[in-house]
Structure formats: C-alpha cells, structure tokens
Amino acid sequence: MSSILDRLEETLLSRRTVRVAVCGAGNCGKTVFLTSLLNHLLCRDPDFAPEGWRVVRADLDAATGPFPPFPYHPSRATFAAGDRWPAKTKGASLARIALRLERADGRGWRRERTLELLDLPGERVPDLSMRRRPYPEWCRALADALADAPSYGVYLSRCRAVLDALPADAGAGSESFLAARAAVLSAYREHLLASLRSYSPIVVPSVAILAQDGSTVPSRRGLPEAELRAELAAAPLGADAERPFAPLPPEAAAGGSALARAFAANYRSYVRETVDPIAAWLESADRLCYLVDVLGVLNAGPQAYNGAQRMGRTVLGMMPAPNRSNGLLGLLTGLFSMHVDDAILVATKADCVLPEGDGQRNRLAGLLERMLGPALDEIELPPGRRHVCVCAAVRSTDPDPDDPRALVGRFVDAAGGTPAYLRFRPAEPPARWPASAQWTAGGFPDPSESGLVPPAFDARQDEAPPQIGLGRIARILLGSMR
Numbered sequence: 402m403s404s405i406l407d408r409l410e411e412t413l414l415s416r417r418t419v420r421v422a423v424c425g426a427g428n429c430g431k432t433v434f435l436t437s438l439l440n441h442l443l444c445r446d447p448d449f450a451p452e453g454w455r456v457v458r459a460d461l462d463a464a465t466g467p468f469p470p471f472p473y474h475p476s477r478a479t480f481a482a483g484d485r486w487p488a489k490t491k492g493a494s495l496a497r498i499a500l501r502l503e504r505a506d507g508r509g510w511r512r513e514r515t516l517e518l519l520d521l522p523g524e525r526v527p528d529l530s531m532r533r534r535p536y537p538e539w540c541r542a543l544a545d546a547l548a549d550a551p552s553y554g555v556y557l558s559r560c561r562a563v564l565d566a567l568p569a570d571a572g573a574g575s576e577s578f579l580a581a582r583a584a585v586l587s588a589y590r591e592h593l594l595a596s597l598r599s600y601s602p603i604v605v606p607s608v609a610i611l612a613q614d615g616s617t618v619p620s621r622r623g624l625p626e627a628e629l630r631a632e633l634a635a636a637p638l639g640a641d642a643e644r645p646f647a648p649l650p651p652e653a654a655a656g657g658s659a660l661a662r663a664f665a666a667n668y669r670s671y672v673r674e675t676v677d678p679i680a681a682w683l684e685s686a687d688r689l690c691y692l693v694d695v696l697g698v699l700n701a702g703p704q705a706y707n708g709a710q711r712m713g714r715t716v717l718g719m720m721p722a723p724n725r726s727n728g729l730l731g732l733l734t735g736l737f738s739m740h741v742d743d744a745i746l747v748a749t750k751a752d753c754v755l756p757e758g759d760g761q762r763n764r765l766a767g768l769l770e771r772m773l774g775p776a777l778d779e780i781e782l783p784p785g786r787r788h789v790c791v792c793a794a795v796r797s798t799d800p801d802p803d804d805p806r807a808l809v810g811r812f813v814d815a816a817g818g819t820p821a822y823l824r825f826r827p828a829e830p831p832a833r834w835p836a837s838a839q840w841t842a843g844g845f846p847d848p849s850e851s852g853l854v855p856p857a858f859d860a861r862q863d864e865a866p867p868q869i870g871l872g873r874i875a876r877i878l879l880g881s882m883r
C-alpha cells in the first residue's frame with residue numbers, strides 16, 4: 402500500500418508548474434532580478450538548485466499564454482555589453498523556464514519543475530488597489546491612503562467646490578457637466594504632478610504616466626515643471642481619452658450625481674481592461690516575490706515611505722491565504738488548489754551598501770521587515786514559508802581594498818563613453834526608519850543615477866553575472882524536493 406502511495410505522490414509531484422509573482426514599484430529591480438535569475442538557472446548554477454539536487458536541463462519556453470514572452474535575451478545582452486541596464490518595462494510579460502532536476506548523489510530520481518514568472522511595469526502595481534473594489538470604495542481607500550499628501554487634500558477641496566457649483570439637474574453631456582468634468586480632471590492632474598515630484602509611488606490610474614502602448618511620461622528626472630504638466634495633460638486618465646475618470650471625494654463618489662456615475666462606469670471599463678488580466682494572474686500565484694528598493698525609499702522621504710508601504714500591503718493583501726484545513730482534505734486541496742505557499746520580501750540593490758562584515762545589508766532586511774513584515778504576517782503562511790531576503794541580482798560593486806567605507810564600481814558619464822572604475826562612499830542605511838522630522842530626502846543617492854553600470858562579465862551564454870543572495874531566493878522558489 403505504501404509503495405502505491407509513494408508512486409502516486411511521485412507522479413503528482415514530479416512535474417509541477419510554480420507560478421511566481423514578481424512585484425514591486427517602478428525601478429525597484431524586477432527586470433534585472435528576473436534576467437539574472439533566468440541566466441543562473443539556464444547556466445545550471447549549482448547554488449540555484451535545492452539542497453541535494455542539481456539542474457540537469459534548463460530551457461526557456463516561448464509558450465507563455467496570454468502574456469508575451471519576457472524579453473530575456475535582449476535584457477541579458479545589456480549586461481553582457483557591460484555598460485547598460487535593461488530598458489524600463491512598458492508591458493507585462495511572462496518568463497517560462499522548464500527545469501529537470503536530479504539527485505546530486507546520483508540516485509535515479511528526477512523532478513520536473515516549470516517556473517512561470519510574471520514581470521510587469523511597476524507603474525501598474527498601484528492600480529491593483531482597484532481589483533474587486535467598486536468605485537466609491539476605491540475613492541474612500543485612496544482618500545485614506547493619501548491622507549498625508551497635502552496635494553490630495555487640495556485636490557479634494559477643489560473637487561468639492563466644482564461639484565457644489567454644478568447644478569443638480571446637469572445631465573451627462575450638458576455643457577456644465579462637461580466643464581465640471583474638465584475642471585475635476587485638470588485639478589486631479591495637478592495632484593498627480595505633485596505626487597511625481599514627491600516620489601510618491603501612488604499614481605493612479607497608471608496610464609497617466611505609462612500609456613497602454615508603452616509611451617511614458619518621463620516623470621521623475623530632468624523635465625521642467627511646464628513640460629511635465631503638458632505631458633500629463635496629454636495622457637488619458639482611463640481606458641482611453643473618451644472614458645476618463647478621477648477619484649471623487651468619498652461622499653460625492655457614493656452620492657450618485659451624473660459625474661459620479663460617469664466616472665464609475667469609466668472606472669469599471671478601466672479595471673476590466675487594464676487591471677483584471679494582471680490581477681487575476683497574480684491571484685493564481687504559488688509564490689510571491691515582493692521587491693523593494695529600500696535605499697530608494699530612504700532617499701525619497703516619508704511620503705514615499707507611506708506610499709511604498711500602502712502599495713506593498715495592497716499586493717500582499719491580494720494573495721490568497723494558504724489552505725488551512727487539516728488532514729486528508731487539507732492534503733488533497735493543498736495538492737490541487739493554487740495558493741501562495743511562500744512569500745518573499747526582497748531588499749534589492751544590496752551591492753550599493755557596504756558588505757556583510759559591517760552588518761549594513763542586514764539593516765536593509767531589518768528596515769524591510771519593519772515596513773512590510775506585519776502585512777506579510779497577515780497572509781498567515783505556514784511556519785518557515787515567510788522570508789525576508791537581501792539581494793543584488795547583478796552585483797556591480799566591490800569593496801575598496803584601501804578604504805573600508807568605500808566601494809568600487811564602473812561608471813559611465815552622461816556622454817555614455819567607456820565605463821571607468823570609480824571609488825565612492827555609499828550612504829549608510831540607519832538601523833531604523835528615520836523619524837519624519839529628521840528624515841532628509843536625498844540623503845541616500847542611488848549610484849546608478851550617477852552612472853553605475855553592471856560589471857564587465859563574460860558574454861558567453863553560459864556565464865551569469867555576479868550576484869548576492871539570489872541563489873537562496875531561487876532555492877525557495879523551487880521548493881523542497883523529496
């Protein structure tokens with residue numbers, strides 16, 4: 402009997418597809434993370450296999466269903482060229498890698514694992530707060546989420562003034578309705594402009610800064626105020642220019658005016674067309690990797706911290722809780738139903754702080770735990786399935802042998818010439834998040850903003866870039882093998 406059960410288990414477990422949601426704000430490092438992870442798996446890096454196992458075959462699979470394939474080769478080519486990072490992501494894509502694993506001790510057992518990993522533009526992540534939420538509820542949630550944002554308070558008062566002046570019998574399409582709608586949308590764009598300037602990640606609907614066709618508003622860097630305002634004015638706030646919406650003050654959103662009804666209808670189309678396809682995939686994931694650029698949050702200040710925390714909570718809150726029933730029923734539903742059984746918070750770009758001896762990488766983990774650990778606990782994962790990791794998917798710095806407080810990396814200048822090695826003293830992360838009054842935004846500059854590029858490494862396809870902590874994450878994703 403037991404050998405029949407063993408055979409049954411072997412059959413059930415020997416082939417398995419593991420869906421991994423890779424999520425996080427724009428620029429947190431998702432695409433670099435995925436590219437390096439795939440690169441190491443394709444090279445059958447022994448550190449990336451579960452203990453006691455080795456990868457004997459690894460193939461990318463182009464059958465990625467509803468999403469286009471993740472652009473692995475172009476992304477990796479940027480590392481191999483050694484002076485560029487992969488381009489900013491403009492649409493969701495799926496990586497599918499089929500792995501065959503064998504016991505390292507030579508016993509003839511084999512396992513097949515297919516990893517499916519979704520990459521998405523970070524801009525789309527705040528939109529996930531719309532999933533399964535009717536419009537009035539979303540307006541309330543946004544007002545709570547942005548209670549600390551002065552520009553949102555200003556927007557809500559402007560909105561109330563416009564709505565107060567709108568005749569109660571103004572029907573949709575009437576002149577006064579159209580004028581009120583234009584005034585509300587333009588006031589909302591003013592708030593979005595302020596959000597971009599204060600590095601708040603909550604910019605919704607995300608098509609305001611990343612259109613469906615991939616054109617972006619280059620929001621954060623370089624653009625003078627007037628140009629940025631003009632770019633935002635041209636971007637649709639909804640599924641298309643004919644179906645715009647903006648959040649209304651919670652009482653007005655629930656009030657049933659013609660404007661609230663029109664916005665609610667356009668909101669529903671937007672959720673159906675833009676949010677649901679991504680959200681439905683995420684909800685079916687077996688594993689979650691939520692990436693946070695902790696240094697980036699430190700650099701951006703308290704409002705960015707609040708936004709990043711809200712966004713993380715939204716995503717973690719979407720994950721279906723693991724099946725908690727016991728006994729045979731639990732075993733069967735555990736085998737056949739989807740649920741998140743491992744959730745990993747990842748502090749990225751750990752090569753931008755001083756190395757381990759100094760304990761600074763652990764500080765990144767501590768800060769991340771403080772920011773999102775409670776939301777992770779709410780998923781109620783089984784013991785040992787909740788992880789907080791520190792990682793540099795492409796380690797781009799080395800310790801400076803002459804100065805223990807400095808790092809060395811390759812930098813390109815604005816003209817994009819040949820990279821040169823430069824020494825720099827990185828900002829040192831604090832043990833705790835700073836109190837708002839002492840929090841100096843701009844105190845943790847991102848070295849990539851000053852031109853830090855990936856290290857030179859061999860362009861041969863069977864080489865992978867140096868990394869920190871990525872192998873441990875791969876082992877969690879592949880799961881324990883019996």
Ligand SMILES: Nc1nc2c(ncn2[C@@H]2O[C@H](COP(=O)(O)OP(=O)(O)OP(=O)(O)O)[C@@H](O)[C@H]2O)c(=O)[nH]1
Nearest residue numbers: 427428429430431432433486490523793794795849
């Ligand atoms: N030093 C260092 N920098 C990194 C690493 N990973 C990412 N970066 C930097 O972060 C930038 C953004 O990384 P991406 O992987 O493109 O970020 P993303 O999360 O995919 O961003 P979106 O596509 O906008 O959502 C890169 O261009 C690098 O400058 C890393 O491991 N080390």
Ligand SMILES: [Mg+2]
Nearest residue numbers: 431432489490
């Ligand atoms: Mg990306």
